[in-house]
Amino acid sequence: MAKAHKTIQPPGLERALDRLEHLCRAHGQRLTRQRRAVLSSLLSAGRALSAYELLERLRPEDGKSTPASVYRSLDFLMTLGVVHRLESTRSFIACEHPEAPHWVQFLICRRCGQVVEAEDERIAAATERLGQRLGFALDQRVVELTGVCEGCRENAARH
Amino acid sequence: MAKAHKTIQPPGLERALDRLEHLCRAHGQRLTRQRRAVLSSLLSAGRALSAYELLERLRPEDGKSTPASVYRSLDFLMTLGVVHRLESTRSFIACEHPEAPHWVQFLICRRCGQVVEAEDERIAAATERLGQRLGFALDQRVVELTGVCEGCRENAARH
DNA sequence: GGGTATTTGATACAAAGTATCATTAAAGGG
DNA sequence: CCCTTTAATGATACTTTGTATCAAATACCC
Known part of the structure; x- marks a missing residue:
């Protein structure tokens, strides 16, 4: 299915x-x-x-x-x-x-194409910190994590 | 100069x-x-x-x-x-x-095009954690932070 | 409903990336 | 050093992605 x-x-x-x-x-x-x-x-x-x-x-x-x-x-x-x-x-x-105009991250399944939008406070803080440490005034943050989602791994497991 | x-x-x-x-x-x-x-x-x-x-x-x-x-x-x-x-x-x-095959992040200056390659442990850990939390087995992580670098901000400041 | 600035449509083009297959060359063994 | 094998390149053509320009249309305000 x-x-x-x-x-x-x-x-x-x-x-x-x-x-x-x-x-x-x-x-x-x-x-x-x-x-x-x-x-x-x-x-x-x-x-x-x-x-x-x-x-x-x-x-x-x-x-x-x-x-x-x-x-x-x-x-x-x-x-x-x-x-x-x-x-x-x-x-x-x-x-x-759409209510929260924050920085977001995306998780992309390379098998089924599913995209999950996340809003992770740790990642937001860590990227901001890195920008500051290296002297960058950031205005755009692309965080796109690709892999295989749980569902697809399960499907693959039972051949 | x-x-x-x-x-x-x-x-x-x-x-x-x-x-x-x-x-x-x-x-x-x-x-x-x-x-x-x-x-x-x-x-x-x-x-x-x-x-x-x-x-x-x-x-x-x-x-x-x-x-x-x-x-x-x-x-x-x-x-x-x-x-x-x-x-x-x-x-x-x-x-x-090139010695360390770790996950890296990029900081990109939208003014001068300078690209700084970073290897931030916090970001690496935070993205990994997010992937686990959402059930993704990650194999690729795009982290590209765009903004204005220190040098370009200084130049802009003195007109 | 009419006036006006913004958006769209139409056309053409530029930039980025890929498929296919015959030809060439890198690397290892003699 | 040459020969062989296998992998990589060259040539060609094409697909996908994204933009420039300018006249025509339309959303919004009054």
Whole structure:
């Protein structure tokens, strides 16, 4: 039996889109149809998508999406903190902790592609400390830990 | 006055290439002209290079390098641990701690491009712990901290 | 509903990375 | 030193990922 994806369905999706609207107002930014569609699509995918996978998923609804416009929407959503980019897989994922604008870490299963978003205080503190020790004023922290998740290891164990 | 780059000159370069030779023997791998040239080029650049920048630098010496072959050499050198890839800048850099095959972190100055390779025990421990807590058997850890280095902040301060 | 600044669409392109297969060369043994 | 074997490279073409530009459309405020 296939692993259940944590696809966000309404009303979770509704709530997230409401939150997006409030964030836009708060930042004096415009909430456009495409921006809503991009976040919505990422949320209902329930996993990380490449920009072009996302584009594929938008096309049925909105045939005139282009790479440039998808990237623009993604950039926008990233500045609001509701979407993150995974550097090591060149993909994008909806944020699971949108209330807390803290530094996050990602755990990525190289087998099933599952991505877990974490907010580990020790790692946050340790990276900050390292930055200070080496004289860096940090403004971006990429922490992406790749391996095999528990479920996949169990599956592998029973062949 | 411009910041001095830590370009590796002979005999540092010689030492690194000797080390590469020993590593290849130890792993039963072939040491080819291109592999030597790629590491050498990265070392004397003294900074991170994209695969295509590297290609440019190889061409004068070896006009028949191609993207594919450069990527192959880079992959090879990465498996030996003498080169690292920076995911957040899509570039490659020679390893500064080639003796210790530990997990490393990178601090990247977004102003001058300087990259500092660190080996922080706290971060290593904290990431390992997080992986265990969430059930991941980790085999790759990308920790890339971007900000502004001390030198660049000082320069900016005096306009 | 109309005015305006922002966003999008369209097009074209740049940068990064990979697949395939014939040819070349590294390393070990004679 | 040459020969052989196996691995790596060269050549070619292609895929994926990301951007620049500018005219047309639309979200938001009044």
